[in-house]
Amino acid sequence: MTDSVPIKRQKRDEYLRLIKEQEVPTEQVKMPKKKFFRQRAHANVFSDHNLHYPLSPAHMDWSPHYPAYINPDPTQKTLSGTPKLLKDVEVVDIGCGFGGLLVGLSPILPDTLMVGMEIRVSVLDYVRTRIHVLRVRQQQLKLGITPEAAEETQTTTESAPEEEAGTLTSLVPGNYENITGIRANTMKFLPNFFARGQLSKIFVCFPDPHFKARKHKARIISDTLNAEYAFVLRPGGKLYSITDVEEYHHWILRHFIVQDGEDISAGSSKLLWERVEGNELEEDPCVKLMASETEESKKVTRNNGNKYVAVFRRKEDPEW
Numbered sequence: 001m002t003d004s005v006p007i008k009r010q011k012r013d014e015y016l017r018l019i020k021e022q023e024v025p026t027e028q029v030k031m032p033k034k035k036f037f038r039q040r041a042h043a044n045v046f047s048d049h050n051l052h053y054p055l056s057p058a059h060m061d062w063s064p065h066y067p068a069y070i071n072p073d074p075t076q077k078t079l080s081g082t083p084k085l086l087k088d089v090e091v092v093d094i095g096c097g098f099g100g101l102l103v104g105l106s107p108i109l110p111d112t113l114m115v116g117m118e119i120r121v122s123v124l125d126y127v128r129t130r131i132h133v134l135r136v137r138q139q140q141l142k143l144g145i146t147p148e149a150a151e152e153t154q155t156t157t158e159s160a161p162e163e164e165a166g167t168l169t170s171l172v173p174g175n176y177e178n179i180t181g182i183r184a185n186t187m188k189f190l191p192n193f194f195a196r197g198q199l200s201k202i203f204v205c206f207p208d209p210h211f212k213a214r215k216h217k218a219r220i221i222s223d224t225l226n227a228e229y230a231f232v233l234r235p236g237g238k239l240y241s242i243t244d245v246e247e248y249h250h251w252i253l254r255h256f257i258v259q260d261g262e263d264i265s266a267g268s269s270k271l272l273w274e275r276v277e278g279n280e281l282e283e284d285p286c287v288k289l290m291a292s293e294t295e296e297s298k299k300v301t302r303n304n305g306n307k308y309v310a311v312f313r314r315k316e317d318p319e320w
Contacts, residue, residue, distance in 0.1 A: 104293035110174030
């Protein structure tokens with residue numbers, strides 16, 4: 001039976017089993033290696049994928065993802081009967097990849113609950129394992145267990161980018177308890193997870209460009225989806241986008257901003273957005289992290305590519 005399981009999956013499952021045997025092991029826990037979690041970049045967003053999602057945001061059980069934020073009051077339950085959290089999730093990274101942005105944002109926004117939504121199973125396993133290891137290392141530091149220098153200076157090409165976020169020599173705000181990853185198809189089920197006006201930030205980092213015209217319907221930015229983003233974002237909230245494809249950047253701008261001479265209906269979602277520019281954009285720490293901490297941004301930097309950033313603020317609801 002074991003022989004039928006791919007070697008990569010066997011090694012990954014063995015690693016996951018070992019790091020979860022002890023809640024706070026006495027030896028240094030190593031960061032996961034991406035080579036065991038690789039998966040093709042494209043996923044069919046129109047497939048069912050056998051996904052599990054809540055009937056409504058009030059049914060969503062967040063307690064396994066944020067154990068440090070579970071409401072101690074036993075009477076505080078979701079509609080599915082699970083414990084509520086002390087606060088709501090406010091930040092979403094759509095298509096979070098290997099979780100670089102989440103890990104970078106965690107100490108910057110230590111009191112904010114953030115979630116990465118990823119449809120690929122193996123990639124999500126990596127994100128959850130990475131967060132688990134970071135939390136364990138924080139607990140070890142609290143107990144006075146310091147990482148061994150030899151293990152913290154591994155320099156293989158494969159592990160170098162991963163070790164950057166894992167070389168912890170001091171406690172960080174939030175202790176990485178405020179981030180998690182879930183498997184979800186954002187194009188289909190975003191309103192099932194988040195209530196109206198619940199979110200303060202949405203990140204769309206290096207989305208699949210779907211170059212062919214017949215594939216444009218699978219792009220994560222569209223008139224329909226932008227209306228959903230406006231629904232879950234509170235007024236004043238921001239949607240952050242970055243891509244290395246100039247054509248896609250202009251596509252994003254066309255779908256958020258009213259173009260000169262464009263005749264739009266009163267119900268258009270474009271009327272709910274305004275572009276953030278100038279000093280506010282330059283001084284936003286989230287923009288800097290988005291352009292430097294994600295795995296795709298590092299790849300673009302290594303290849304001397306261009307990065308196109310656009311941030312949009314959710315306006316107040318119009319009278320209509």
